[in-house]
Amino acid sequence: MRPGILNHGYKPATKLLFTMIRLFSGHPLPDAAKLVFYRPDFYGNAAKRFTQEAMRGQSAWSVGDRELMAAYVSQANESAFCIGAHTATAAQAYRDKPRVQAVLTDLESAPIEEGLRATLRMLGKLTRDATVSAGDMREVLAAGVSRQQIQDALAVCTAFNITNRLADAFDFELLDTGGYDAGAKFLLKRGYGG
Template identity: 45%
Template sequence: MRLPDVERGDSLRGRALIRVISIVSAARLPDAARVAFYHRSFVGPTFGAWTQAAMRGPGDWSVGERELMAAMVGHWNSCAFCIGAHHATAVRGLEPALVDACLADYRTAPISEPLRATLAFLETMTLRPGDLAASDAKDAMDAGVSRTQLADAAAVAAVFNIITRYADALDFTVPTNAEFDRAAAMLLRRGYG
């Protein structure tokens, strides 16, 4: 259900910012960014800061790997917007064929065993959270994932399990591949905050 205020902004300031950003970028401002202008308390500075920390904060996962994790959460939740947005960003830090292989089946993709074990943990966290157990964390750590890496990956999945749901609930427009590419460039420059 698309809310008109999400589309156009719910305040004069929000409407002006959406219009200016769209003009300057020569593209429609993606709905994920539009939501940030809708009732700032809904997806405002706190959520933006959490997303920025999960996606760009210090840690051992590269930006490409974190974006891949976000794309995988989008894939598991069948969120076309998040798959497209984070695929477009992940391929700027990882080989496109590797990202495609992971989205097809991370179990057979040519990735490191620690990343594969982390994705298995995140898949359970996303699809069967009630089944997630200490043994899942132990399996990941036995594959070479550090406790910090697992916590960082869980933060990415937590954020994007929320985002995928509101993207679908608010009926985000799914941009073209070219629009996703332009948005990915901006996301890499500006981040999530």
């Protein structure tokens, strides 16, 4: 059930900001962004910092790789809003929509590097089963992924397991293709920090 707070529970200055964003972008602010403005002291500010670091902080993974991880985790969680948002963002980051679609359709035959494939496989298992084994981690390391890259990927996984659950619990409104593309453009330009 969608709480009314996502529609009207904001201070006047925040409502004005939402109106300005809609005016300039031609699209309403997605619910994921609205959520961080509600109770920013409790959730929003911490979530923005953590997600910004996971998605745009220094890493051997590219922005496109991390956005693809977000889309893949979201797909494992069957979170429709987040699948749409991060599929669009990964496609724009890579400038290669078919590559992103190939991964989400069939990871094993997708045209990606083996290290990324092994990492996505591990993130999918962790998301679906809530556990991975030492053997799973050895497979990722054997594919040439560093320990730091594993930590970075786990941060992405954590951020989106939380976000996916919030998106589904708060019944985030699905966007049309134009809305997801506009959100992707914003995320690639401004990141997750606001």
